[in-house]
Amino acid sequence: MRAFVFLIALFAAGPLHALSCLATDIATSFQRFAAAPERYVVVHGTFHFDEGALPKPPQHNPNLTTPNTPIPARFLGKSLSMDGFQNRFATDLVLNVKCLGPWCAAMTSGRDTIAFLRAEDGVYSLSINPCGGVAFADPTPAMIAQVTACMRGQDCDGKQALR
Template sequence: MPFGLPEALHEVVNAKEGYVAATGTLTFDETQLPKVDMKRQNETPPTSRVKARMSGTSLGESGFSHRFDTPLSLEILCYGPWCAGALSGKTVLAFLKETPAGYTVTSTPCGGHIFYEPSKAILETVARCYLKGACPKLERN
C-alpha cells in the first residue's frame, strides 16, 4: 500500500504514544545509515538508530511557531534488502514520537514520518488535522 502524508497523519493522530509535528532542519551523520550487502542481506539489522538533531519549529495552537531544537534518535528500518534512506541538512516535516529517552523519528522503505521540503499547504494540512481534527481521507483502491 502507498504510504504518504494522509497515512502518516492517520497513524500519528491515532497512536497511543504522543507525537510532535515539527518542521526545520534534520541533521545527522549520513555515514551511519545502514548499507545492504546483497550477498549477505540477511545480516542487515532490521532497525538502525542514528543520533540526529532537529532544529526549527513545532506545532502549537497558533501553527508551527514554537522554537524547537532537540537531539533525537533517527530510526531507520530495513525490510530484508530494502532499507529506508534519509538526507541530512534538509528542511523536513517530521512526526517525532515522544519516548522516555527523548524523541524518535522513523523512516521505512515504504515511507515513514519524514517529509522533505514541505510546502505551506502541507504544513497547513497538518495543522488542520492536529488542531481541528480535519485530517485528509485515506485513499484505498
C-alpha cells in the same frame, strides 16, 4: 517468439523482488500517529546527522530485514501547535533506520522536513523505513496547511492538499 521465450527464461531464472508499500500522505500519517498509544510531536525543520552512518542493504542476504540502525541526530526547527509551526523546537534524538530486504530508508542531513517524532520519557526518536510516512522532505505549502488543519481538528482527509 524468441523474445517471448527469452523473457520467460529471464523471469524464471530467479525471483522478482519488489517492495510494496501503501501510498501515504501527510494527513494519513497525522491520523495514524494521533491514534497511536505513544506520544508524537510533529516538527518542521532540519535533522543533522552523519549520513555515512546510514545502513546499506545486506549483501549476503538481500531478503533480510535488518534491525534498526540507531544514529545520533540533532533536530532544529519548530513544533506544530494549533497556530501552525510556531514553537521553536530543538532536541537531540535517535534516528532509527530500517532496511527491508534490499531497500533501506534514506534521509538527507540538513534537508527541510516535516516529521513525526516519538516522545518517550523526554527522549525523542524518529523511526524511518523504506515505505515512508514518518518524514516528509521538502514539504509544500499545501502539506504544511494540511497538517495544520489536521492539528486543529479540521479537514484531515488529504483533500485540502489538492485544492
